[in-house]
Amino acid sequence: MEKNVIERLIERIGYTVAILGLCAAAWSVQAADDPLPSWNDGAAKSAIVDFVDAVSSEDGADYVAPADRIATFDNDGTLWVEQPYYTQLAFALDRIRALAPEHPEWRAQQPFKAVLDNDVEALKASGIKGVMKLVIASHAGMTTAEFETIVEDWIASSEHPKFARPYTELVYQPMLELLAYLRDSGFKTFIVSGGGAEFMRPWTEQVYGIPPEQVVGSTIATEFALQDGVPVLRRRPEMDFLDDGPGKPVAINKFIGRRPIFAAGNSDGDLQMLQWTTGTDGRRLGLIVHHDDAEREFAYDRDSQIGRLDKALDAAESEGWVVVSMKDDWQTVFPEAAR
């Protein structure tokens, strides 16, 4: 009945293989269970998972009913790339070029001349007033249905200057996972962005899984009219609402009507949304995406013209918001290219 050495060795190898197999199985179960596979293990990921567990545990002190699990996300720089310039600005410049043949006067008028001449210095010199002129000229004067088609066509055919990929592929894979993780945990996810609501709505459902009615953004004035008996909404050359800075909590209250328990942003334009979200009783989470990865994306914060992160970075410290390092916390930045 006694086993010889060879048999014992085989037996032991068998055990080892079996144990390794069990370990592998356990590891793969854990990997499959990981809702945030593109996030490196660390404080940021732990803070997110702990928060979601806490508000979802029915017998816990921090439990929040699903209906009140409202999560708001900034878009530019939080869900997709915003450098070297906002995508919507690229859209506006392309539209100005496309419309130029109908506007010969633009050849002599700033800031239009600057766009047509590719004169970056003159464009910068025109300042925020100049940019608003470009936005109005490119975003108004058509019906809402026509504008939707213009956005759809442009977003399907345009590429980012650095990455040479469609803008809708330059969304952050870890944030896509975070959106899905929150929704799987009973949250309702909203966009609350300084960008135009009608510039985002045509593609947010497909790209982020966020339907149009959960997209809050800046708006242009529209007016209802019967055009040859057919009802239309015309986009007028006038701003309606700028959804930025202190405008974000105002918009959250106006459009959503509930106070979020989670908010994510990346710039000073998100400061008040984060304050509004976290500055009350009960478990809350504020999150800031810090662009510190010049190699895989861009590195910028306090001195950037676009997506400046200065006051909100200071506040993160005192308020206990999670600052996500793109470089250290994210294993992947963008999704793999679609084929």
Added chain:
Amino acid sequence: MEKNVIERLIERIGYTVAILGLCAAAWSVQAADDPLPSWNDGAAKSAIVDFVDAVSSEDGADYVAPADRIATFDNDGTLWVEQPYYTQLAFALDRIRALAPEHPEWRAQQPFKAVLDNDVEALKASGIKGVMKLVIASHAGMTTAEFETIVEDWIASSEHPKFARPYTELVYQPMLELLAYLRDSGFKTFIVSGGGAEFMRPWTEQVYGIPPEQVVGSTIATEFALQDGVPVLRRRPEMDFLDDGPGKPVAINKFIGRRPIFAAGNSDGDLQMLQWTTGTDGRRLGLIVHHDDAEREFAYDRDSQIGRLDKALDAAESEGWVVVSMKDDWQTVFPEAAR
């Protein structure tokens, strides 16, 4: 083996009872299957059921994907009672009376004096400008959280002058069934009302099953502030948006971002919402609640100051909207009183 007469009689009675039982069961199954039990059989009910069947039948020509099944409902006069005056006006007048001790100057100022003196003629003489003054004085000057509490307290403690029931019980039972039927059929239901969004949101989920983020209404301006370091939204004495008439399609586009395929209203303030909903390709349904039941509710249309239904009643004919007769189409008007 032959049965005697008594036995046969018993047997026959047994059969009859059994058949009656089957009939009763079949009837109760049919009743249980009826999604609109408070609607009398007729053209209105058939039009609703046919519409829902058509847009829900995956292999039908009129199929609409669930995500696009957007239904919008006016509130005053469509979902709840609006006579002898809008509920929100009753709220405003009660608030003026409650605030009067802090405002001794109101005793000599119109339209406040009229309210405090119960002088209906002087109140009417103050016109829409006077009413707006009352609305601003009663709806502004506090934080959004404070206002929510004020509304909750008032709505829980106030009664309708004619029916002596809480306003939240003076909702239309057939419309509650319609809301539930649409939701059960994959629709997302929204309120789009001239009433204040923040006057409705505290109770719409409980009463209509419509959460705050699906309530679109008129808004007062708010501003974000840090009050002793605590973030608040202050309600300012200034209108932000009047969600009525041509403002309704504008608001639908701004807040919802999708075009409804179903809309229900009851007055000329809903005309453009109904035009916007039905004035395009694809299967659509517009519905108008016609208040023609003086006995169970109120009877009014073309000449009423509140909830005037004139142009929209004419348009219903040419546009093929369903006009619901409260008297003939509704078996019940209000839900049974809660005990």
